[in-house]
Structures are given as structure tokens and as C-alpha cells.
Amino acid sequence: MPLLDVIQKDLVAAMKAKDEARLGAIRLIKTALKKHEVDAGKPLDEATELRVLNMLVKQRQEAIDMFRKGGRPELAEKEQAELQVVESYMPAEATEAEMDAAVSAAIAETGASFPKQMGVVMKASQAKLAGKRVDGKALSDKVRARLAG
Numbered sequence: 001m002p003l004l005d006v007i008q009k010d011l012v013a014a015m016k017a018k019d020e021a022r023l024g025a026i027r028l029i030k031t032a033l034k035k036h037e038v039d040a041g042k043p044l045d046e047a048t049e050l051r052v053l054n055m056l057v058k059q060r061q062e063a064i065d066m067f068r069k070g071g072r073p074e075l076a077e078k079e080q081a082e083l084q085v086v087e088s089y090m091p092a093e094a095t096e097a098e099m100d101a102a103v104s105a106a107i108a109e110t111g112a113s114f115p116k117q118m119g120v121v122m123k124a125s126q127a128k129l130a131g132k133r134v135d136g137k138a139l140s141d142k143v144r145a146r147l148a149g
Contacts, residue, residue, distance in 0.1 A: 002043075002044075003033065003044070003046075003049045003089065004030070004033055004034070004037075004044070006089070007026055007029055007030050007033070007089070008030070010022075010026055011023065011026045011027065011030060014026055021078075021081050021082075022085055024082070025081065025082040025085035025086065026085065028056070028082060028086075029053070029056065029085070029086060029089065032052050032055070032056055033049065033052055036048065036052050050090065050091070050133075053086055053089060053090050054090075054133075056086045057083060057086055057087060057090070060079050060080075060082055060083035060086060061083065063075075063076075063079045064076045064079045064080055064083065067079060090133050091131055091132055091133050092132060092133065093132065093133045093134075093135075094129050094132040094133065094134045098129065098132065099125075099129065099134070099138065099139055099142055100142065101128075102125045102128035102129050103121070103125050103139070103142050103143055103146055104146075105124075105125075105128055106121045106122075106124035106125040106127075106128060106143075107121055107146060107147070109124055110124055112147060113147065114147060115144065115147045115148055117147065118140070118143055118144060118147055121143050121146075121147065122139065122140060122143055125139055125143060126139070
């Protein structure tokens with residue numbers, strides 16, 4: 001079932017349950033996805049949906065940091081609740097072990113041994129972790145460490 005259909009169903013359920021916090025977060029997700037779909041002029045594929053959700057997660061995390069630094073814990077908590085709703089629509093995050101295994105396999109597959117070949121290894125690692133949520137910075141740090149050492 002396409003993500004927009006799932007979100008629409010959950011939106012109706014949140015309305016019926018009068019769950020205002022969840023309703024607001026679901027509306028936020030639906031709006032972002034619809035905007036991207038209209039801008040692109042074609043239906044969203046799974047990779048694009050994940051990219052939009054990742055963007056929303058990053059925005060929520062930045063807002064949480066800003067509100068905490070600004071002494072507004074109530075707004076940080078609201079953003080945290082929205083973040084949890086957004087993450088509930090995303091695939092599971094890749095574990096450290098899965099990332100290590102993907103990096104090892106990618107290095108073996110590409111035969112890379114120099115830091116200059118990092119891009120090739122990153123691409124192969126991400127392909128091996130398809131369907132999982134991956135923190136790009138953490139993955140690049142692992143690849144850099146393996147190629148440098």
C-alpha cells in the first residue's frame with residue numbers, strides 16, 4: 001500500500017480518536033509528501049518518500065536542538081512527539097553490525113583500499129543497506145576509518 005494511502009487512513013483514525021498531537025504530525029507528513037508529488041508532477045516512489053521523511057526528521061532534530069538551547073523545553077517536547085510520528089513511517093534503522101557488514105562487503109566487492117575510492121565504497125554500502133534507514137555521516141565515518149586504516 002502506498003505511503004500516502006497509509007497516512008490518509010491514519011489521519012482519519014487520529015481525527016476520530018481526537019488525538020491532536022498525532023493528527024498535526026500526520027498532516028505535516030502528508031503535506032510534505034503531497035507538495036513533493038505536485039512539484040515532481042508524478043507519483044512518489046519509495047526512495048523519494050524516504051527522502052522526504054528523512055528531510056522531516058532532520059528538520060525536527062534541528063528544531064529540538066534550537067528549542068533546547070533557547071530554553072523552550074515545551075516546544076522541544078512537541079517537536080520530539082512529531083519526530084516519533086515521522087519515524088514510525090520509516091523503515092527500521094540499520095544497526096552498527098549491519099553497517100559494518102555492508103562496509104566490509106562493499107570493500108571486498110569493489111577492491112577499494114585507498115581513501116580516494118570512498119565514493120565507490122559508499123555507493124556499494126548504501127546499495128547493500130537498501131530498505132533500511134542509514135545515517136549517512138555514520139556510514140561515511142565507518143568507510144573512511146576502514147579505508148584509512
